[in-house]
Amino acid sequence: MWILLAFASAFFAGVTSVLAKCGVRRTDSTVATAIRTVVVLLFSLLMVFVAGSQSQIGRIGGRTLLFLVLSGLATGASWLCYFRALQLGTVNEVTPVDKSSTIVTIVMASLFLNEGIGPVKAAGIVMMGVGTFLMIERKDVSPGPDGGMGWLPCAVGSAVFAGLTAVLGKVGISGVESNLGTAIRTAVVLAAAWGMVGITGKWSMVRGIPRGELAFICLSGLATGGSWLCYYRALQDGPASVVVPIDKLSILVTVAFSRLVLHERLSSKAVWGLAAVVAGTLVLLL
Numbered sequence: 001m002w003i004l005l006a007f008a009s010a011f012f013a014g015v016t017s018v019l020a021k022c023g024v025r026r027t028d029s030t031v032a033t034a035i036r037t038v039v040v041l042l043f044s045l046l047m048v049f050v051a052g053s054q055s056q057i058g059r060i061g062g063r064t065l066l067f068l069v070l071s072g073l074a075t076g077a078s079w080l081c082y083f084r085a086l087q088l089g090t091v092n093e094v095t096p097v098d099k100s101s102t103i104v105t106i107v108m109a110s111l112f113l114n115e116g117i118g119p120v121k122a123a124g125i126v127m128m129g130v131g132t133f134l135m136i137e138r139k140d141v142s143p144g145p146d147g148g149m150g151w152l153p154c155a156v157g158s159a160v161f162a163g164l165t166a167v168l169g170k171v172g173i174s175g176v177e178s179n180l181g182t183a184i185r186t187a188v189v190l191a192a193a194w195g196m197v198g199i200t201g202k203w204s205m206v207r208g209i210p211r212g213e214l215a216f217i218c219l220s221g222l223a224t225g226g227s228w229l230c231y232y233r234a235l236q237d238g239p240a241s242v243v244v245p246i247d248k249l250s251i252l253v254t255v256a257f258s259r260l261v262l263h264e265r266l267s268s269k270a271v272w273g274l275a276a277v278v279a280g281t282l283v284l285l286l
Contacts, residue, residue, distance in 0.1 A: 002238035005230045006246040012227035014253020016220045018261055023216030031205045032217050033079065034193040039221025040228065041190050044183035047229055053177035057184075064176055065184070071168035072185040076192020078161035085154035097155035103129055104163030105244045106284075112167055115241040120283060127280030128245065134273025169232060170240045178233035186228070245284045251277060 024032045048054050060068075082098055103125050109115040117125075169185065197203060209217070227250075234243045255274065258264040266274065 002234045002236075002243070003246070005234040006238065006243045007249070009227045009230035009234060009243075009247050010250040011253050012223045012230065013247060013250035015257060016223040016227060017250070017254040018257040019216050019220035019223055021258075021262065023213045023220055025213060027209050027213045027217065028202055028205050030196050030200055031202050031209070032213075034190075034197045035206075035209075035214070035217050036221035036224060037186065037190045037193040039218050040225040041183065041186045043222055043225030044179065044186045044229065047179040047225075048177075048183050051177060051179045053180040056177055056180055060176060060180075060184075067168050067171045068176070068181055068184045069188050071165050072188025073192065074161045074165040074168055075185075075189050076195070078158050078165060079192065080196060081154045081157035081161060085151045085158060088151035088154065097152070098158045098162070100129065100132075101159040101162035102132075102244060102248050104159050105166045106241045108163050108167045109170075109240040109244075113170060113240060115239050117241075121241070124245070124280045124283030127276050127283060128248070129280075131273045131276025131278075131280055134269055134276065166235070166240050166244050170235050178236050179229060181236075182228050182232045185232075242284060245281045249278065249281055 020032065020036070078101075085098070106115075106117065106121070106125060110117045169181075197206075227247075231243070231247055234246075251274065255266060
C-alpha cells in the first residue's frame with residue numbers, strides 16, 4: 001500500500017509544479033509560497049478531523065513532537081536557502097545542486113536510519129544524479145548576478161535541509177497518525193513561510209495578487225496537501241530510501257502537464273536526462 005501512496009504523492013507533486021507556475025506569472029514566488037502553505041494547512045487540518053485523529057494530539061510524546069517540529073524547520077530552512085541562492089546565482093547554477101537532495105536523503109537514511117546502500121542502489125543514485133543534471137541544464141547560461149560563488153553554500157544548504165526534512169519526518173511520524181503528523185509539521189512550515197514574507201518586506205504584495213493567479217496558487221496548495229499526506233503516510237510504512245526516489249518521479253507528471261498546459265517541449269538532451277532519472281528511480285526499487 002505504501003508504494004501506491006508514494007506514486008500518488010509523485011502525481012500530486014507533479015501537478016503542483018504546473019499549477020504553481022500558472023500562479024506566479026506576476027505574483028512574487030515567496031508570497032505565493034506562503035499563501036499555498038495556508039491552503040495546505042487547512043487541507044491537513046480537515047483530513048485530521050475526517051480521520052478523527054485530533055484526539056491523539058495529547059498523546060504525542062515529546063521526542064516525536066520535537067522531530068516533527070525539526071522536520072518543519074528543516075523545510076523552512078531549505079526554502080530560505082533556496083530563495084537566497086536564486087537571488088545570488090542563476091537558475092542553471094542553483095537547481096542542479098538543489099536537486100541533489102534525493103542523494104542527500106539516501107545517504108542520510110543510510111547513516112541515521114540504517115537503510116543500506118548496495119552496489120545497485122549506488123548505481124541508481126549515479127543515474128538519477130546525471131539524469132537530473134541533464135534535465136535542468138539550459139542553453140541560455142549567464143553568470144550569477146554577484147559574479148562570484150556566494151550562491152553555492154546556499155544551494156548546498158537547500159539540498160541538505162531538504163534531505164534532512166525527509167529523515168526527520170520519518171522519525172517524527174513513528175507511532176503518530178500520518179494526517180496529524182503532517183498537520184503539525186505544516187503549521188511549523190507556515191510560520192517559516194510567512195516569516196520569509198516578513199523578512200523580505202513583501203507584506204504589501206499580498207493584496208495585489210491577481211484573482212486568476214490566486215486561484216491557481218490555492219489549487220497548487222490543495223495538490224501540495226494531497227502530495228504531502230500521501231508522502232508522509234508512505235514514509236510511515238516504507239523505507240525513506242525508496243519512498244523519496246518514487247516521489248521524485250513527479251518530474252514525469254510535470255513534463256506531461258507542461259506539454260499539455262504550457263506547451264513546453266523537451267530538448268533531446270533533456271529527454272535522455274529524463275530517461276536516466278526514471279531508470280535510476282526504478283533501479284532504486286530493486
